Amino acid sequence: MLFTPEQLWQSALSEIELQISRPNFLTWLKNSRLIEKKDTGEILIGLSNNFAKEWVENKYHKLIFEIIKNLDDSIKKIEYSVIGAANPSFEKISLESIDINIGQLTFPEFKVDPESGLHPKYTLDSFIVGSSNELAYAASLAIIKNVGKKYNPFFIYGGTGLGKTHLIQAIGNEIKKVYKNKIQIKYVTCEKFVNDVVNAIRNKRMEDIKNKYRNIDVLIIDDIQFIGGKERSEEEFFHTFNVLHENNKQIIISSDRPPAAIPTLHERLRSRFEGGMAADITYPDFEMRMAIIKTKLSQMQKNLPDQSIQTIASKVQRNIREIEGILNKILFYQETKGVDLQSKIIEEIISNTIHRVDKKVTPNQVIKAIANFFEVLPEDISNHSRRKKVMEPRQITMFLLREMLGMSYPDIGDKIGKRDHTTAIHAYEKIANEINKNQSLNQKILLIKDIIYESC
């Protein structure tokens, strides 16, 4: 009869159990397992600690060898080693110690699990699903069920503060929970990866990198766009990627833009990123923002009137992280002043937080940035040419003047070549409509905004 190595050791154990006393069996052979079976007829048994190793080697070896030989006569030799023993659990936490530490702050950095780098606060339960991220969420669930086999690599992209980090860390945490630490996970930010590579080069220890990143089952890398242009890191990542991918290890990557839009990324990496599943996270709609605010409030165990929640949800549209910041501010006001806030004050807080940057932008900066982006002359945008090459930039200009600067339609028309205000309305509505359907347009507009903010 042929056994798999695990079955072989299991059946040997059940025979050994009959021959030695129960305390002895539990003490010495509990948590033992077969680590390796070589073709040469050698097997390696892992035991829980050095005491067990000494004991089994000296007292039970003959017995074990006979039993194993009976089960499988190709075995010629048995070796023992100590496996990373399950560390003793510390379940007894006295009530007293909890009492003492009310309000005692802890080092916040230590909450991160040092082995996987995951922060436990990111869970799937606290991730709010809506139309803007349901594809990414569904793919995540499929990955958790089928690690490494379903969508590999999994590439998530979307603007800042929309929950990419939350989702990819939550996948990690969920995998850890479901598979009870049987799957090794590593979460790193791109910066950390680059630093590791730089350190390894400096200390001439490239094998450290290989050990660290190639012996895991799930690799999660955040903000991969920063790897573009860092030659050596890119190369190292490329090889790591190949090794993991070949061995069906799951790779999860996040970025603020799709692979095709990362400048200076090598073609070979780009095509690999696109080879699995790419899902985007876009801006949440009103109902979803409401749900997010309510969940955040219940996490903080705080309350706000519905009216205020609606105000926040309708004003803060683009960035969920900002919602958190604004909520904190509002709650702080509420606690220190001790009264319910009127929506006017809330609006003030919000506009102080998010419109800070916009005030500095001038219409000319917007026009210049767009002209630069599309490689046309600023004059082309305001003249009356109807060539397709300048039509799109012109419409985007009008859209952004309205959206970022809140200019009136007549003013916009006036600024862009003395046009009628209806032209401006048409342009604004057209782009606003298109942006929801056309991902590449959305991406372009995000990039333009970045450029504008950088220039001022």
Place this chain on the structure above:
Amino acid sequence: MKFIVLKKNLKDGLRAIERITDQNSNLPILKNFLIESFDNKIKISATNLELAVTSYISGKIIENGSLTIPLHFFNSIINNLQTEKINLESENEKLTIKTDNYQAEIKGIKKDEFPIIPKIENEKFYLEINNSILKNSLSSIVNSTTNENKPELNGVLFDYQDTLIKLAATDTFRLSEKTIFNTQYNSNIEKKFKTIIPTKTIQEVIRGLQFEENNNTSIFFDQNQILFKNESIEIISRLINGEFPDYSQIIPKKFETEITLNNNELVNAVKLASVFSDRLNEVKIIIKENAKNIEVYSAGSNLGENKYLIPAKISGSPMEIIFNWRYLLDGIKNLTSENIFLGINNNNKPALLKASEEISWFYILMPIKS
């Protein structure tokens, strides 16, 4: 086995191993300890399968042999004997204790049943360090460990670098770090490494080194074990699997307020404050604008309040911050220098405590939320 031993020597030996036996194990023999006599030495050992302690006792050996005996039972007999000399003799599985006017026979179990104490794979590479330096270094950080649910924090980080060793421990509320420089030890270990030594092992080492301040101890490592060895004692223990948190990022580099003050005064102030502090153990440190002293304040809702002024050199902004006085005292009591440096940032960032003239030790403490 047959030998004569002085009661004092026997008791010292037993003290080194008495906490190791495992009273709740599946395996009853772990309640026992092993006595062996050979080569003019008496050797006693105990283990709980995580660590094993072996202690050597001097005595007059008449016959070589060995036996295991229930430790607590044996201990209570020895503790109550009045005479100086004790005769011990074993036959089959029985041990006879005999003095001038007393005789007892106790049942033991033969040595074959006792766990075999593991050895270190390779004893070629080791480091040697003076007992009192080792003991003081370990004592200065062991308070900060925790036995809560995180195995990697239930131990002390041993970070062996090129020219120094760093020891660190934390329970996530506070962290202490001690540096031992290579002028204080000899070592032929060339490779840098990091490992975590269980708290219980550290405590046993500290206890075991208590009486022999001037001798040296050698420390050996293999992949998953550590061995402390000197003339009178050997402690071998498993190491903890896991990664100690990277704490370099939490060490504050700048402070909003820096205070230098007298060690004894601060100890006094904190102790007095502790009298008033209630269940939450809070003590508040208040630094006023342009003050020449700091105020240590505490209040208990049913007791009243008190404050203690300590003259101090202060630079930086005024500040009010609350600490758990136990944690604060745990830190201060490791300092022997006359003056202490305390650096504070704000109500939710870690504070740093160290000697003002010395750099080998520091303590980081998180405040209590106000």
